[in-house]
Amino acid sequence: MEEPSNVALLKEIAELLNEEMDMSRMLDGAIRKLLNGSIFETAWIFFINEKGKHQLVAQANLPTALANNDCRHLQKGGCWCVKRYHNGDLEKASNIIACQRIENAMPENKRTDHPGSITHHATVPLQSGEEKFGLLNIAAPDTVEFSKDELALLESVAFQIGSAIKRIRLTKQEQELALVKERNRLARDLHDSVNQLLFSVTLTARGGVEMSEDPAIQHTFRDIQHLTQEALNEMRALIWQLRPKGLESGLLEAIKGYGEMLGIAVETKVTGVIQLPSRIEETLFRIAQESLNNVRKHAEVNKVELYLSVTTTDVLLVVKDEGRGFALDHNVDLPSIGIQSIRDRAKAEGGTADWSSEINKGTEILVRIPY
Numbered sequence: 001m002e003e004p005s006n007v008a009l010l011k012e013i014a015e016l017l018n019e020e021m022d023m024s025r026m027l028d029g030a031i032r033k034l035l036n037g038s039i040f041e042t043a044w045i046f047f048i049n050e051k052g053k054h055q056l057v058a059q060a061n062l063p064t065a066l067a068n069n070d071c072r073h074l075q076k077g078g079c080w081c082v083k084r085y086h087n088g089d090l091e092k093a094s095n096i097i098a099c100q101r102i103e104n105a106m107p108e109n110k111r112t113d114h115p116g117s118i119t120h121h122a123t124v125p126l127q128s129g130e131e132k133f134g135l136l137n138i139a140a141p142d143t144v145e146f147s148k149d150e151l152a153l154l155e156s157v158a159f160q161i162g163s164a165i166k167r168i169r170l171t172k173q174e175q176e177l178a179l180v181k182e183r184n185r186l187a188r189d190l191h192d193s194v195n196q197l198l199f200s201v202t203l204t205a206r207g208g209v210e211m212s213e214d215p216a217i218q219h220t221f222r223d224i225q226h227l228t229q230e231a232l233n234e235m236r237a238l239i240w241q242l243r244p245k246g247l248e249s250g251l252l253e254a255i256k257g258y259g260e261m262l263g264i265a266v267e268t269k270v271t272g273v274i275q276l277p278s279r280i281e282e283t284l285f286r287i288a289q290e291s292l293n294n295v296r297k298h299a300e301v302n303k304v305e306l307y308l309s310v311t312t313t314d315v316l317l318v319v320k321d322e323g324r325g326f327a328l329d330h331n332v333d334l335p336s337i338g339i340q341s342i343r344d345r346a347k348a349e350g351g352t353a354d355w356s357s358e359i360n361k362g363t364e365i366l367v368r369i370p371y
Contacts, residue, residue: 044060045136270307
């Protein structure tokens with residue numbers, strides 16, 4: 001049975017977790033309430049993916065040695081608790097005898113000769129049912145081992161946080177599904193109404209050219225036909241962006257299909273095995289779309305080379321054309337909304353986007369995204 005003070009603390013944390021919908025604010029608020037209401041003084045949370053790669057997603061009241069250089073010792077490298085978690089050997093709150101991250105961050109004389117320093121920590125998995133998300137780690141100065149009651153409190157808080165993580169992720173998935181449905185509905189409506197209307201105008205203009213013998217009128221109808229065909233092409237591209245056809249058949253097939261719709265041949269070269277999360281795959285597809293749109297509008301070529309390199313940690317996408325190119329000045333705004341969109345999409349996934357271009361020597365776009 002929890003002590004009365006612990007019951008009040010758990011209730012306070014539960015109220016925050018139930019109200020908060022933003023993952024970052026939820027994790028940060030939960031560990032700060034835990035520290036304020038317990039003997040624990042330092043906390044940090046790792047999310048860990050299927051490959052055992054960890055990500056520092058929240059931290060509070062870190063000692064200077066761990067906080068230095070953007071928490072470098074927590075961000076990089078491996079450790080006993082992450083390895084044990086990934087191997088399935090970490091099932092409950094445990095005292096860690098030796099922490100590799102703390103040892104690397106603090107020289108031995110500072111760990112042993114300075115009172116008030118952190119030398120050990122406890123860890124507990126964050127999970128909901130059979131689904132695991134990562135680790136909650138806590139520490140306190142001059143504390144080598146936490147009691148059973150303190151570890152029980154840590155497990156209770158971790159259970160609450162794990163349930164909240166699952167709730168937020170499920171809610172996000174539902175929102176993404178609703179967004180996909182709305183995109184599909186809008187794409188279908190555009191195809192059935194505006195797309196068909198533009199096609200009808202194109203046919204009408206073609207008929208006007210054939211029925212009239214007046215050169216001026218024929219020229220006017222040809223202009224209408226040309227402009228309507230351009231609008232029709234733009235509409236088809238928009239429908240593709242809303243509802244990417246062919247993505248279910250593979251990323252490269254979808255990109256080639258989009259290029260074909262724009263009249264651009266896409267020559268592809270792949271290294272590594274394309275087994276990417278669906279979110280990353282769609283991001284790459286959207287980036288390739290923007291790249292091909294830029295080629296069509298600005299490069300004045302009908303062929304591009306696309307390179308995709310997949311490693312165990314990230315994916316590199318390169319789109320290269322031999323078109324008009326542009327003079328890239330890093331001190332001014334990017335030359336098109338499409339290029340800014342590529343940078344924004346890559347950044348949203350923790351990646352980067354760079355360009356190499358010269359007048360009449362083509363353009364190369366390089367996008368790297370971790371996963």
